Amino acid sequence: EKAQKASAGRVMRLSARRWAAILLELCLDLGVPQKLEQWCRAAREESQPALFREHRQVWRLVGGLLDQLVETLGEAELTLEELSAVMDAGFEATDLALIPPVLDAVTVGSLDRSRPSRDVQVLFVPGLTEGVLPARIKTTGVFTDREREALSHRLAQRNRELPPGTVDRLQQEQFLVYRVLTRTGGRLILSHPLGDSEGRAVTPSPVVRRVKELLPGLKPQFLPAEPSGEDIMEHPSGLLPQLALRWRDAARGEPVPPVWWRVYNLFLEREEWREKLALVRAGLMERNVEPPLGRELGRRLWGVQRGQRHFLKTTVYRLERFVQCPFAHFLAHGLGLEERLIFTVAPPDTGQLYHEVLRRFVEQVQKEGPHWEALGDGDIYRICAELVEQLAPALQNQILLSSARLRRQKERLLEQVSHSARALARQIKNSRFRPAALEVSFGTRENLSPRDMAAGQEALPFWTELCLPPLELVLDGETVLHLVGRIDRVDLGRGEQCLYLRVIDYKSGASSLDLAGVLAGAQLQLLVYLWAALEHFAALCRHRQRILPAGAFYFQVQRPLLKLEQPGFLPEELEREWLKEFRLSGWLIDHGPELYSLSDQGLKPGTSSLLVPVRLTGNGSPYRQATGPLYTPAEFRAILDGLRELLCRAGRDILDGRVDIAPLKTASGSGCQFCAYRPVCRFDLWLPENRYRSLQVDKRELRRRLEDAGREGGKGLVLYNLD
Incomplete structure (x- = not known):
C-alpha cells in the first residue's frame, strides 16, 4: 500500500x-x-x-x-x-558471524573471515599448497591498478571506497600468513598434500618452506591418505565411505578385516542406514564403462553417406581429441556439450591476432617489398605498427577497456609481433627458403584455381590465396576419411634437381614434436599438414617439378628475455643469442648438405644452426641423437606409413561408435588434464575399470624400431590402440 x-x-x-x-x-x-x-x-x-x-x-x-x-x-x-x-x-551474500558458544568446540572457518582468538588451543590449517597461501592473485577487474588508485582518492573524498587492488590484496595475503602463524596460543598444525588426484607431485606453500627454515628441528609427520585401524571408528557417517573402500578391496581379492563385517551387519540392523547402504552397494556393482554406440549409429552420427560409401569429414584437431579420449570426443562432437558461458571482461584472443599480423606482414613483403635481403629493422617495425593499427578494432571490441588500457594492449601486441617479425625476417633472409603460401586451407572450402605470383621463370612461386582438396584416406571398401585443416605457412626452397617444401605453424607458447606422441596420435597436426602439402604442391608448381619434404616446424611468437651468464656481450653476440631463442623447433628431413645450406646459409662444419635444429660435426655430417630432430627420408616415409595406418584405425573406431572412457597419458600430461567433461565421465582411478592408456616407451628403442621400419616399409610403428 x-x-x-x-x-x-x-x-x-x-x-x-x-x-x-x-x-x-x-x-x-x-x-x-x-x-x-x-x-x-x-x-x-x-x-x-x-x-x-x-x-x-x-x-x-x-x-x-x-x-x-x-x-x-x-x-x-x-x-x-x-x-x-x-x-x-x-x-x-550475507554471512552471520557465529563464534563458538562454548569452550570445547571445533570451529571451521576461512582465513579471510575467521578471527580466532589467542585462547584457541589447536589451529589446524589444511591444504597449504603453492597458490593457496599466499593466494595467487588474479587481475580480472575492469580498472588497472593506476586507474584504481586515482579513483580511490576521488571516492575517499566522498567517504566511499573501492575493493582492494592487486597490491593491497598481496599485502593482505602476507597479513593472513602472519595472523595464521601467530594467533594460536597452543598447537599449530600445517598440512599439505604430497600429490593430486592423478598422482602428480604438488608443490607445498612457501609458508611451509619458511617455517622449516625458521624451525629446522621440526620433523614432518607423514599420514596415509586413508586412515586405518580404530582411527576411523568414530561415527556411522564416516564409517559408510570407509566400508565402501573395504568392499572395493574385497572386489580386488584383498583380505578384509573381520571388524568391517561387523560394521556391515550393524548398518543392516539400523533402518535409518539401510537405504544409504543400498546406494553404496549399487554404486559398487555399477561399472563406469561406456559400450560402443555401434557401427550404424556411429556412421549416422559422424558420417555422410554418398551412394554406397560413408565419408567421415573431420579436422586433425578432432582426431587428436579422439585419440586423447574417445568419450570426450563423443561429448564434444557427438552430443555437442559445451561449458556454460561466463561473461567476463577478458583480453582479446591474442593468438589469432598474432597469426593475422604475421600473415599480413609476410604477404605485404612478398607482394610489395622491399625484398627480404633489403628489409631493415625500421621497415619491419613500420609495417608491424601499420598492421596493428589496422587490427585495433579487434581490440576496441572490448567495450569496457579504457583508452589507456586499449593503448597498452596495442603496445604489447606491437612489442610481441615486431620482435617475432624481425626474427622471421632474419630466418628468411639467412636461408634460401621463401614463403610459398599463407593460411593454406585443405578441404575446408571449394578448391581455388591459384594464381602464381612469381615474378620470373626462376623465381619461387607465391600464392596469395590457396585452398587444396582434403587429404583422402580409404578406410575400407565402404568408408573414406576426409581430413581438413589449415596450414599457417608453406615454404619452398630450390635445389639443383628439385624443390624442397617445409611447413611452419605459429605458436604463442613453446612447442616441440615428439616421435612417440606422433605415433600414438597425440601430435598429428604438423605431420599431417606436411603430408597434405606434399600431396598437392607438385601439381601447382611449374612443369610439375619434383618436391621433397624438408621439414615440419613450430615458430614461437614471443618477446624473449635473454638469460646471460655474464655481462659484456658485444651487439653481434646479443643478436645471436636473441635469434637462437627463435630457432625453429620440429623435424628436419636429412637430404644432405644441399638442404643444410638451403635451411641456413651461415651453417658451417663444427657449428650449430641458429635457424633450424641442426648441428654439424667437423667433417660436415650432422650430429644424430636417439631423440633428435633429424630423420632420414626412409625414416620419414616409414613415419608417414605409420601415420596413415594410425589415421585409418582412428577413423574406423570413430565410425564404429567407440566412446570408451580411456584417456591417453603421456610424459607431458594426460587427456584429463584440461578436460571440462570430468563431472560427466566420472573417471576415477580407484575403479578397476578406469585406467589410463599409458604411453610408456623407451625413446632409444623406438628410434631403433624406426630405423628398422625405414628398411622394411613402416610396419609395427603405430602406438595407438583402444583395446
Whole structure:
C-alpha cells in the first residue's frame, strides 16, 4: 500500500532510496525489532547461545543491506520484481558471524573471515599448497591498478571506497600468513598434500618452506591418505565411505578385516542406514564403462553417406581429441556439450591476432617489398605498427577497456609481433627458403584455381590465396576419411634437381614434436599438414617439378628475455643469442648438405644452426641423437606409413561408435588434464575399470624400431590402440 501511494497510481517504479524507506517503515510497523528481541530472550532462557547470537545479528544485517541499497543505487528506479532480485542477492551474500558458544568446540572457518582468538588451543590449517597461501592473485577487474588508485582518492573524498587492488590484496595475503602463524596460543598444525588426484607431485606453500627454515628441528609427520585401524571408528557417517573402500578391496581379492563385517551387519540392523547402504552397494556393482554406440549409429552420427560409401569429414584437431579420449570426443562432437558461458571482461584472443599480423606482414613483403635481403629493422617495425593499427578494432571490441588500457594492449601486441617479425625476417633472409603460401586451407572450402605470383621463370612461386582438396584416406571398401585443416605457412626452397617444401605453424607458447606422441596420435597436426602439402604442391608448381619434404616446424611468437651468464656481450653476440631463442623447433628431413645450406646459409662444419635444429660435426655430417630432430627420408616415409595406418584405425573406431572412457597419458600430461567433461565421465582411478592408456616407451628403442621400419616399409610403428 505504501508503495502504491508513493507511485501515485503509475506503474510501480520507485527509486532505491524510496524503496529502502518503505521497507524500513514496514519492518517498524510490523514490530520486527521487538520480535527479534523476544526471540533473543527466549534463546537465552533455553540455553541456546548460538541461536541467541544469530537473532541478535539479523536486524543489524538488514539495516546494513538497506544502507548499501541506498549507497549503490540511490535514485535509480526499480520495479518490485527488480527490488526482490536485488534483495535476494544481498541476503545470499550475507554471512552471520557465529563464534563458538562454548569452550570445547571445533570451529571451521576461512582465513579471510575467521578471527580466532589467542585462547584457541589447536589451529589446524589444511591444504597449504603453492597458490593457496599466499593466494595467487588474479587481475580480472575492469580498472588497472593506476586507474584504481586515482579513483580511490576521488571516492575517499566522498567517504566511499573501492575493493582492494592487486597490491593491497598481496599485502593482505602476507597479513593472513602472519595472523595464521601467530594467533594460536597452543598447537599449530600445517598440512599439505604430497600429490593430486592423478598422482602428480604438488608443490607445498612457501609458508611451509619458511617455517622449516625458521624451525629446522621440526620433523614432518607423514599420514596415509586413508586412515586405518580404530582411527576411523568414530561415527556411522564416516564409517559408510570407509566400508565402501573395504568392499572395493574385497572386489580386488584383498583380505578384509573381520571388524568391517561387523560394521556391515550393524548398518543392516539400523533402518535409518539401510537405504544409504543400498546406494553404496549399487554404486559398487555399477561399472563406469561406456559400450560402443555401434557401427550404424556411429556412421549416422559422424558420417555422410554418398551412394554406397560413408565419408567421415573431420579436422586433425578432432582426431587428436579422439585419440586423447574417445568419450570426450563423443561429448564434444557427438552430443555437442559445451561449458556454460561466463561473461567476463577478458583480453582479446591474442593468438589469432598474432597469426593475422604475421600473415599480413609476410604477404605485404612478398607482394610489395622491399625484398627480404633489403628489409631493415625500421621497415619491419613500420609495417608491424601499420598492421596493428589496422587490427585495433579487434581490440576496441572490448567495450569496457579504457583508452589507456586499449593503448597498452596495442603496445604489447606491437612489442610481441615486431620482435617475432624481425626474427622471421632474419630466418628468411639467412636461408634460401621463401614463403610459398599463407593460411593454406585443405578441404575446408571449394578448391581455388591459384594464381602464381612469381615474378620470373626462376623465381619461387607465391600464392596469395590457396585452398587444396582434403587429404583422402580409404578406410575400407565402404568408408573414406576426409581430413581438413589449415596450414599457417608453406615454404619452398630450390635445389639443383628439385624443390624442397617445409611447413611452419605459429605458436604463442613453446612447442616441440615428439616421435612417440606422433605415433600414438597425440601430435598429428604438423605431420599431417606436411603430408597434405606434399600431396598437392607438385601439381601447382611449374612443369610439375619434383618436391621433397624438408621439414615440419613450430615458430614461437614471443618477446624473449635473454638469460646471460655474464655481462659484456658485444651487439653481434646479443643478436645471436636473441635469434637462437627463435630457432625453429620440429623435424628436419636429412637430404644432405644441399638442404643444410638451403635451411641456413651461415651453417658451417663444427657449428650449430641458429635457424633450424641442426648441428654439424667437423667433417660436415650432422650430429644424430636417439631423440633428435633429424630423420632420414626412409625414416620419414616409414613415419608417414605409420601415420596413415594410425589415421585409418582412428577413423574406423570413430565410425564404429567407440566412446570408451580411456584417456591417453603421456610424459607431458594426460587427456584429463584440461578436460571440462570430468563431472560427466566420472573417471576415477580407484575403479578397476578406469585406467589410463599409458604411453610408456623407451625413446632409444623406438628410434631403433624406426630405423628398422625405414628398411622394411613402416610396419609395427603405430602406438595407438583402444583395446
